[in-house]
Amino acid sequence: MTGTLGLIGAGMIGGTLARQAVARGMEVVLSNSRGPESLSGLVAELGPRARAANPAEAARGADLLVATVPLHALDHLPSDALVGKIVIDTMNYYPQRDQVIAELDSNSVTSSELVQRKLPGARVVKAFNSISFFNLANAARPSGAPDRSALPIAGDDAEAKAAVAELLDVLGFDAVDTGSLAESWRSEPGTPVYVHPYLPGTPPEGLGQQEALRWLHENPGKPVPAARVRELVAEAVRGKAGGVLPGAF
Numbered sequence: 001m002t003g004t005l006g007l008i009g010a011g012m013i014g015g016t017l018a019r020q021a022v023a024r025g026m027e028v029v030l031s032n033s034r035g036p037e038s039l040s041g042l043v044a045e046l047g048p049r050a051r052a053a054n055p056a057e058a059a060r061g062a063d064l065l066v067a068t069v070p071l072h073a074l075d076h077l078p079s080d081a082l083v084g085k086i087v088i089d090t091m092n093y094y095p096q097r098d099q100v101i102a103e104l105d106s107n108s109v110t111s112s113e114l115v116q117r118k119l120p121g122a123r124v125v126k127a128f129n130s131i132s133f134f135n136l137a138n139a140a141r142p143s144g145a146p147d148r149s150a151l152p153i154a155g156d157d158a159e160a161k162a163a164v165a166e167l168l169d170v171l172g173f174d175a176v177d178t179g180s181l182a183e184s185w186r187s188e189p190g191t192p193v194y195v196h197p198y199l200p201g202t203p204p205e206g207l208g209q210q211e212a213l214r215w216l217h218e219n220p221g222k223p224v225p226a227a228r229v230r231e232l233v234a235e236a237v238r239g240k241a242g243g244v245l246p247g248a249f
Contacts, residue, residue: 003026003027003063003064004026004027004028004029004061004062004063004064005017005018005021005026005027005028005029005062005063005064005065005066005167006028006029006031006058006059006061006062006063006064006065006066007028007029007030007031007058007065007066007068008031008032008055008058008059008065008066008067008068008069008077008078009031009032009066009067009068009069010030010031010032010039010042011032011068012133013068013090013128013133013136014030014032014066014068015042015133016133016136016137017066017068017128017136017171018030018042018046018050019046019137020136020137020140020171020172021170021171022046022047022049022050024170024171025049026049026170027049027050028046028049028050028051029050029051029052029053029057029058029061029062030042030043030050030051030052030053030058031052031053031054031055031057031058032055033055033069033073033076035054036052036053036054037052039052040052055076055077055078055081056078056080056081057081059078059081059082059085060081062085063086064085064086064088064163064164064167065082065085065086065087065088066087066088066090066128067087067088067089067090067091067115068090068091068128069091070091070094070097070098071091071092071093071094071097071098071101071111071114072097072098072099074091074114074115074118075118077118077119079118079119079120079121079122080121082119082121082122083121083122084121084122084123085122085123086122086123086125086157086160086163086164087115087119087122087123087124087125088125088126088127088128088164088167089111089112089115089124089125089126089127089129090127090128090129091111091112091115091129092111092129092188092189092243093111093188093189093241093242093243094189094242094243094244094245095242096244096245097245101114104241104242105240105241105242107185107238107241109182110181110182110183110184110185110188110241111184111188111241112124112126112154112155112181112184113181113182113184116156116181123155123157123159123160124155124156124157124160124181125153125154125155125157125160125161125164126152126153126154126155126181126184126187127151127152127153127154127164127168127175128151129187129188130151130152130187130188130191130193130194130195131151131195131198132195132198132199132216134213134216134217134221135149135195135198135199135216135221138220138221139172139173139198139221139223139224140171140172140173141172141173141223142172143169147223148172148173148174148223148225149173149174149198149223149224149225150173150174150175150176150224150225150226150228150229151168151173151174151175151176151229152175152176152177152178152186152187152193152229152233153165153168153175153176153177153178154177154178154179154180154181154183154184154186154187155180155181155184156180156181161175161177165177174225174226176226176229176230176233178233185236185238185241186233186236187233187236188241188243189242189243189244190239190240190242190243191232191233191236192232192233192235192236193224193229193232193233193236194243197222197224197228197229197232198221198222198224199216199219199221199222200219200220200221200222201219203215203216
C-alpha cells in the first residue's frame with residue numbers, strides 16, 4: 001500500500017502507527033489539538049515522509065485517516081473535512097475520563113456508532129482500539145509469518161473495511177471482520193479480545209506508567225492469530241459499556 005496516512009491525535013497509538021507507516025514506505029501527516037509546532041520533534045524523528053498540519057488539513061491530505069483522540073474530544077474533529085473519508089476510529093469509552101455518556105451507558109449505541117453519528121459524511125471503521133500501543137509496535141509481523149497476530153475491525157461500509165484490512169496487512173497484522181458498527185462492542189474494553197490476549201500475562205497490580213512500560217519491555221507479548229481473535233469475539237457478552245482507564249495499556 002502506498003499513499004498518505006493522516007492522524008488526528010499523535011499520542012501513544014497515533015505515534016506508533018505513524019512510525020510503522022513511515023517504516024513501510026507510506027507518507028504520514030500528523031495533527032493534534034495543540035498545533036503543528038508541537039509535533040516538530042516527532043516529525044524530525046520520522047524524517048522526510050512525515051509532516052505536521054492542523055486536523056482539517058490532515059484530513060484533506062490523507063487517503064486514510066486515523067482518529068485517535070479521547071472520546072470526549074469527538075466534537076472537535078473536523079467533520080466537514082472528513083466527508084467521504086475513511087476514518088479509522090481507535091476510540092474507547094472510559095467514563096472517568098470522558099464523563100458519563102447516557103447513550104453508551106444504556107447500550108443504545110456503541111461508541112463507534114456515536115462516532116459515525118458525529119461524522120455523518122465519513123466512512124467509519126473501528127480498529128486499533130483493542131491492543132496496547134506497545135504490542136501494536138512489537139507484534140507486527142510480515143504476511144504469512146507463523147507468529148502473526150490479528151486485530152478485529154468493524155464497520156458498515158464493506159469497501160472501507162477492505163481498505164482498513166489492507167492497511168493492517170501493510171503494518172503487520174491480519175484483520176478479523178467482526179461485523180457492523182453496532183457489533184463493534186465486541187472489541188470494547190472489558191471484552192475477551194481487549195488488550196489482555198496480546199500481553200504476556202496479567203500485569204502486576206499497582207504499577208505506575210513507567211513501571212508498566214518496564215514490565216512490557218521485560219515481558220514481550222504473545223501472538224494472537226486470526227482464529228483465536230474470532231473465538232474471543234464470539235465469546236463476548238455485552239455488559240455495561242465503558243472500561244477502567246488502563247494506564248499504559
